[in-house]
Structure formats: structure tokens, C-alpha cells
Amino acid sequence: MTDSVAVRTKLLQLGFVENRKIEEHDIYFDNEKGYVRENGCALRVRETKDLYSKRVNAQINFKGKKLDSQTMTRQELETSVENADVCRRILEGIGYNPVIPKVVKIRQMLQKDKVTACLDQVQDLGDFLELEILVETEEEREDALGRIEDILKQLGYSIGDTLQTSYLSMLQKKILLSSISN
Numbered sequence: 001m002t003d004s005v006a007v008r009t010k011l012l013q014l015g016f017v018e019n020r021k022i023e024e025h026d027i028y029f030d031n032e033k034g035y036v037r038e039n040g041c042a043l044r045v046r047e048t049k050d051l052y053s054k055r056v057n058a059q060i061n062f063k064g065k066k067l068d069s070q071t072m073t074r075q076e077l078e079t080s081v082e083n084a085d086v087c088r089r090i091l092e093g094i095g096y097n098p099v100i101p102k103v104v105k106i107r108q109m110l111q112k113d114k115v116t117a118c119l120d121q122v123q124d125l126g127d128f129l130e131l132e133i134l135v136e137t138e139e140e141r142e143d144a145l146g147r148i149e150d151i152l153k154q155l156g157y158s159i160g161d162t163l164q165t166s167y168l169s170m171l172q173k174k175i176l177l178s179s180i181s182n
Helices: 004-013 084-093 138-154 167-181
Strands: 017-031 042-050 056-066 074-081 096-112 115-122 126-132
Touching: 004 096, 004 115, 004 126, 017 084, 017 167, 042 084, 056 084, 074 084, 084 096, 096 167, 115 138, 115 167, 126 138
Parallel strands: none
Antiparallel strands: 017 042, 017 096, 042 056, 056 074, 096 115, 115 126
């Protein structure tokens, strides 16, 4: 995303309403053979701080394989946990290791109907826009993709402008390129 202020302004003009601003700290896990990532999946513990209320909560999340080649659409399973540190230690205790680096971001969330727009400021990466609609069925997924495409067009983008790479993968690539150039 080239100008997060302009995108935020346009989203507000389209009827989106700001509803949350949070800071997220994500630690991803894999076993020693790397099977989780090798299979196109992700396992993470996320700690979230609401920057308005200062409330902190945590959750464990599993992301399945991508469902198509155009988007980052995946089945996601998530549940709250009482203590992120204890959850991380449990995963380590059963053979899952933290993946480097930790992903840290400030996320401004805007909502319109069932669409959530997230303006992300990712530490060491920059600014990104994520559009999300939660669905239950394949038919709903196709409709949701059409709605997202419409919003992207109104913002001056297309599906072809989107990334299908996670923040974790982008950060790892940046670290690798940095180590090669040094």
C-alpha cells in the first residue's frame, strides 16, 4: 500500500467506520521438521492489546492451507487462551518451537456491514491493507471475494495488486536478504 492515510480517508468516504485500534504480537510455531509451514499451514499464539481500552487478551490460532491462488483465504480456527506465555510454553513442551521473527503490528480496524478493513503498520515491513469477510460456505466465499474486488476497485487497486505472502514470510525474506548482503 503506498499511502495509508489516503486509503483510510477513502474507506471512510465509502462508509467504513473506525471501531478498534490494536497492537498484536504474533509468535508462530512449527515442529523441528517444519511440517506446519511445509504443509502451507500456520500455528500461532497472538497477544492483542486494545489501544483504546488497554485491555490485553490472547488466543491460539491455526490457519489451514490457502483455498485459492488469488487471495490469502484460509480456514482459520481460533480460540481465546487465558495466558499467552503459558500457551507458548505448552506448545514448546509438546515439541513446537517458536519461528523467528515475532510479527508485531498496529492494526486500525474499520467496519462496514460484514467487511472488516485492517490498516496494518507492521514493524520492520511498513503499511498494508487487509480486507476480510468471515464466511461459512463456498457460495458465501465467492460472494465475499466479489465484494472485496469491488472495494479494491473503489480504492484504485485490483486483486492483481494484492500479496499472497504472510507478514512472517516477508519478514523472514527480509532477514535472509539482509544476512546475504552483509
